[in-house]
Amino acid sequence: MDYALFLPEIYLLxxxxxxxxxxxxxxxxxxxxxxxxxxxxxxxxxxxYSINLTGELFYKAYLIDLFSQTFKCLISLGLFLxxxxxxxxxxxxxxxxxxxxxxxxxxSLGLMLMISSVELLTLFIAMELSSYSLYILIPIRxxxxxxxxxxxxxxxxxxxxxxxxxxxxxSYIFGITQSTYLADILKKMPELLGQPVAVIGxxxxxxxxFFKLAVVPFHFWTPDVYEGAANITVSFIATxxxxxxxxxxxxxxxxxxxxxADLIQVLVLLAAVSxxxxxxxxxxxxxxKRLLAYSSIAHAGYVMLGALTMNTIGFAxxxxxxxxxxxxxxxCFLVLxxxxxxxxxxxxxxxxxxxxxxxxLALTLAVGAFALAGIPPTAGFTGxxxxxxxxxxxxxxxxxxxxxxxxxxxxxxxxxxxRFAYGKDPDGLPEVTLSFSxxxxxxxxxxxxxxxxxxxxxxxxLAKTACETIIS
Amino acid sequence: xxxxxxxxxxxxxxxxLIFLPLAxxxxxxxxxxxxxxxxxxxxxxxxxxALSLPLYFxxxxxxxxxxxxxxxxxxxxxxxxxxxxxxGISLFLVLLSTLLIPICILASWKYIEKRVKEFLFCLLLMExxxxxxxxxxxxxxxxxxxxxxxxxxxxxxxxxxxxxxxxASFKFFLYTxxxxxxxxxxxxxxxxxxxxxxxxxxMTHTYSFNFQFWIFLAFGIAFAIKVPMAPFxxxxxxxHVEAPTAGSVLLASVLLKMGxxxxxxxxxxxxxxxxxxxxxxxxxxxxxxxIYGGYVALGQTDxxxxxxxxxxxxxxxxTLGIFLFNKQGLEGAVIQMINHGITTGALFLxxxxxxxxxxxRLIKDNSGISKIMPVYIGFFGFxxxxxxxxxxxxxxxxxxxVLIGAFTDNRLIGALSIPGVVLAAAYMLRLLQKIAWEGKGxxxxxxxxxREIVYLxxxxxxxxxxxxxxxxxxxxxxxxxxxxVEQVQAANAVALVR
Numbered sequence: 001m002d003y004a005l006f007l008p009e010i011y012l013l014x015x016x017x018x019x020x021x022x023x024x025x026x027x028x029x030x031x032x033x034x035x036x037x038x039x040x041x042x043x044x045x046x047x048x049y050s051i052n053l054t055g056e057l058f059y060k061a062y063l064i065d066l067f068s069q070t071f072k073c074l075i076s077l078g079l080f081l082x083x084x085x086x087x088x089x090x091x092x093x094x095x096x097x098x099x100x101x102x103x104x105x106x107x108s109l110g111l112m113l114m115i116s117s118v119e120l121l122t123l124f125i126a127m128e129l130s131s132y133s134l135y136i137l138i139p140i141r142x143x144x145x146x147x148x149x150x151x152x153x154x155x156x157x158x159x160x161x162x163x164x165x166x167x168x169x170x171s172y173i174f175g176i177t178q179s180t181y182l183a184d185i186l187k188k189m190p191e192l193l194g195q196p197v198a199v200i201g202x203x204x205x206x207x208x209x210f211f212k213l214a215v216v217p218f219h220f221w222t223p224d225v226y227e228g229a230a231n232i233t234v235s236f237i238a239t240x241x242x243x244x245x246x247x248x249x250x251x252x253x254x255x256x257x258x259x260x261a262d263l264i265q266v267l268v269l270l271a272a273v274s275x276x277x278x279x280x281x282x283x284x285x286x287x288x289k290r291l292l293a294y295s296s297i298a299h300a301g302y303v304m305l306g307a308l309t310m311n312t313i314g315f316a317x318x319x320x321x322x323x324x325x326x327x328x329x330x331x332c333f334l335v336l337x338x339x340x341x342x343x344x345x346x347x348x349x350x351x352x353x354x355x356x357x358x359x360x361l362a363l364t365l366a367v368g369a370f371a372l373a374g375i376p377p378t379a380g381f382t383g384x385x386x387x388x389x390x391x392x393x394x395x396x397x398x399x400x401x402x403x404x405x406x407x408x409x410x411x412x413x414x415x416x417x418x419r420f421a422y423g424k425d426p427d428g429l430p431e432v433t434l435s436f437s438x439x440x441x442x443x444x445x446x447x448x449x450x451x452x453x454x455x456x457x458x459x460x461x462l463a464k465t466a467c468e469t470i471i472s
Numbered sequence: 473x474x475x476x477x478x479x480x481x482x483x484x485x486x487x488x489l490i491f492l493p494l495a496x497x498x499x500x501x502x503x504x505x506x507x508x509x510x511x512x513x514x515x516x517x518x519x520x521x522a523l524s525l526p527l528y529f530x531x532x533x534x535x536x537x538x539x540x541x542x543x544x545x546x547x548x549x550x551x552x553x554x555x556x557x558x559x560g561i562s563l564f565l566v567l568l569s570t571l572l573i574p575i576c577i578l579a580s581w582k583y584i585e586k587r588v589k590e591f592l593f594c595l596l597l598m599e600x601x602x603x604x605x606x607x608x609x610x611x612x613x614x615x616x617x618x619x620x621x622x623x624x625x626x627x628x629x630x631x632x633x634x635x636x637x638x639x640a641s642f643k644f645f646l647y648t649x650x651x652x653x654x655x656x657x658x659x660x661x662x663x664x665x666x667x668x669x670x671x672x673x674x675m676t677h678t679y680s681f682n683f684q685f686w687i688f689l690a691f692g693i694a695f696a697i698k699v700p701m702a703p704f705x706x707x708x709x710x711x712h713v714e715a716p717t718a719g720s721v722l723l724a725s726v727l728l729k730m731g732x733x734x735x736x737x738x739x740x741x742x743x744x745x746x747x748x749x750x751x752x753x754x755x756x757x758x759x760x761x762x763i764y765g766g767y768v769a770l771g772q773t774d775x776x777x778x779x780x781x782x783x784x785x786x787x788x789x790x791t792l793g794i795f796l797f798n799k800q801g802l803e804g805a806v807i808q809m810i811n812h813g814i815t816t817g818a819l820f821l822x823x824x825x826x827x828x829x830x831x832x833r834l835i836k837d838n839s840g841i842s843k844i845m846p847v848y849i850g851f852f853g854f855x856x857x858x859x860x861x862x863x864x865x866x867x868x869x870x871x872x873x874v875l876i877g878a879f880t881d882n883r884l885i886g887a888l889s890i891p892g893v894v895l896a897a898a899y900m901l902r903l904l905q906k907i908a909w910e911g912k913g914x915x916x917x918x919x920x921x922x923r924e925i926v927y928l929x930x931x932x933x934x935x936x937x938x939x940x941x942x943x944x945x946x947x948x949x950x951x952x953x954x955x956x957v958e959q960v961q962a963a964n965a966v967a968l969v970r
Binding site: 313316355359366370373375376377381385386388389392393397400401404405407408411412415416418419422423424454456457460461464 | 546547548549550587590612615616619620622623626627630631637638641642645646649650653654656657660661663664
């Protein structure tokens with residue numbers, strides 16, 4: 001076995017073990033945060049170093065290609081950014097922070113394993129690793145409100161149900177193809193697609209990822225989990241599992257190939273309902289995290305536009321958009337975590353006059369919100385533009401128009417956030433002071449969101465090459 | 473591409489005009505002193521204006537092709553290029569933008585007291601977006617500038633605006649954005665049909681009427697909101713009234729032009745048959761805008777609101793001229809776009825000047841000041857005359873051309889738009905009469921200072937120049953307008969043959 005191929009995963013496992021040791025004795029919270037920062041920083045370097053590797057591991061159940069390595073890079077990068085945001089965690093007690101970092105790393109490990117899995121059982125185990133870590137992460141929060149247990153229970157129940165459906169789907173697929181290897185399934189799929197059982201089996205498997213991605217009707221956990229879990233945990237839940245879910249969604253949808261008209265129909269329906277529901281529900285939210293939760297449901301719908309095109313360009317657009325989504329969502333959560341004083345939830349009205357209390361944060365928030373709304377020259381616009389183009393080229397005119405109307409609707413609540421930050425007076429809310437690393441992250445995210453939007457060629461080419469490997 | 477005449481100057485002039493303000497805006501972050509920041513942005517905007525002058529002097533009026541063109545691939549996966557170039561129509565709009573930014577900075581010298589650097593940052597960003605919109609020849613590039621312009625404008629109103637700024641900025645943003653999303657869908661649909669985002673290439677492709685119908689509708693909503701044509705105009709008075717002076721000026725002078733520019737650049741050449749099909753409706757809406765805008769302006773008590781409604785009426789003349797599809801109408805429309813930019817911009821500057829002194833925009837608070845501020849009334853009266861198209865001023869030339877076009881096309885249309893001209897005289901004279909002579913003015917007001925004269929004087933000069941000698945302005949657009957008329961008529965002929 002070539003260990004270099006598996007290095008990013010091994011490294012994450014070791015990091016998790018370091019924190020396991022740290023949790024055995026009393027250690028200062030600051031020390032743990034610094035260790036986490038340094039280790040995840042090295043993790044990013046290791047993962048980027050392995051981006052061009054290709055190979056197969058574990059009896060061909062584990063595939064390392066450009067597609068999986070790109071996503072792994074994004075995950076390690078996202079983890080690093082989240083740990084920078086978490087340099088002053090206010091929402092989690094000091095004594096639980098080693099465990100927090102341990103499960104954060106374990107969950108990332110699970111997500112990375114998921115991305116490379118090309119065999120159903122491996123995939124299932126990887127997914128459970130990440131889910132179980134999240135089940136524990138969600139209730140780790142200071143006793144500020146009682147919602148955290150509700151959030152945890154909801155996530156477990158919905159997660160378990162979605163997993164159950166997914167397993168059921170896997171049994172169907174195994175039953176008709178006699179294999180759990182995606183490569184074998186792919187070969188047999190075209191002749192089987194005429195049978196309803198193949199489409200239903202595939203759809204049921206997808207349900208597991210719809211749950212992670214918060215696509216309607218698997219979205220019910222989202223607002224409550226966002227509201228109940230610690231701010232820093234939510235910034236993780238809101239981004240990382242979605243990356244992995246998109247990766248797997250694309251991998252599995254490509255199994256069906258272009259012939260699966262029924263499957264596409266269902267995806268179109270889910271996409272339309274998701275974005276419409278998400279945007280309409282977000283209009284009335286007062287809690288910033290709930291608002292972002294519904295916005296994530298809407299964005300899940302947008303990403304589906306790329307998945308249902310069944311071609312390279314569409315898949316690349318989906319990869320591009322989810323990457324942009326990672327950046328702009330983190331920008332919003334960075335502001336949210338910084339504005340929250342004691343780790344409490346942040347209402348939209350708590351952002352009042354932010355441009356006086358901290359001009360930099362207000363700018364980050366504005367860039368993040370405008371990017372989520374899809375205003376050029378941000379990554380959010382370019383992503384949406386690519387998705388719309390890809391979907392329209394496959395003739396999904398109605399869906400694109402629904403998406404366009406949704407974009408117009410969504411402006412209202414994104415702009416509302418900016419309105420509070422720029423249009424209102426602070427009304428006695430205190431100034432926000434930022435640490436050096438926090439400032440740096442602000443500048444970094446603003447630059448990244450705008451540069452990625454204005455000069456997308458480099459990334460979209462990479463995404464396209466990566467997606468070519470999964471579409472046969 | 474044979475539509476483009478490559479840039480002959482020894483530097484990429486259009487890119488410089490677009491990115492120099494942007495670079496200047498970022499330098500602002502390094503400047504600590506507010507005074508220095510003002511001087512720096514004034515300097516940058518003046519440099520940009522000076523650099524934009526070669527556009528006029530080296531412009532070749534004999535061709536309709538796009539000049540000073542730059543073309544390089546940008547996003548090859550979707551065949552998106554970074555294409556810039558200007559023709560006889562966009563030339564003056566670019567020049568107008570570069571002229572107005574230094575004026576806006578001068579006008580805000582004392583008025584803006586808080587967050588000066590951010591204010592200047594937004595202004596310079598606006599310049600980038602405005603020049604970008606008028607010189608972009610790739611649809612995606614155009615769209616990016618078109619949308620990106622919303623953000624600094626939104627901030628100008630929301631942060632530095634009047635008491636109702638939050639409502640006004642919100643409405644402005646929602647309205648324009650709601651229109652633009654359909655523009656995006658139409659843009660993608662065009663790309664999928666013609667296989668390119670290049671605007672000149674899109675013009676040469678022929679589309680089925682049914683396709684044109686829907687594309688025109690999507691375009692039309694976006695542009696009609698921006699112009700704004702009644703009944704899409706309701707965001708305009710709110711935004712104008714609440715915006716700071718510089719914001720109002722840019723809004724009136726440049727932003728509204730983007731809508732009419734969109735009609736000229738996209739609707740007419742790309743969807744000519746649909747344009748002809750929809751022309752009666754657009755003409756109807758234009759006449760409604762002219763009369764409704766004028767009528768409502770008549771009853772206003774707030775100076776800014778009055779001028780805002782007069783904008784609706786004036787822009788009605790522009791859309792009227794465009795959809796006549798004849799040479800006089802189109803030339804009148806284009807020259808009227810410039811005129812409106814100069815005159816209405818100047819009027820908003822005048823309101824800003826009096827507002828800085830009396831802190832009120834209401835007519836009754838500012839009346840009877842002819843003896844107290846004679847220089848001011850001189851300028852104000854002059855621009856009022858220009859606004860009501862008094863012979864010898866710029867608007868006269870524009871409106872006359874549009875009316876000639878209207879009567880050539882259809883006497884009914886011409887006759888229906890005449891009341892608009894009368895209304896313009898009525899509301900402008902009423903405003904002037906009250907401000908200048910009614911009652912006894914507040915004697916504490918001081919007359920205009922040198923800075924204010926300096927920034928109004930060039931606008932006054934253009935009013936007279938275009939008014940008395942419009943030839944230098946009209947000559948450069950002949951070729952472009954002729955070509956545009958041919959494009960529409962050719963499509964019409966094709967439709968008739970079928």
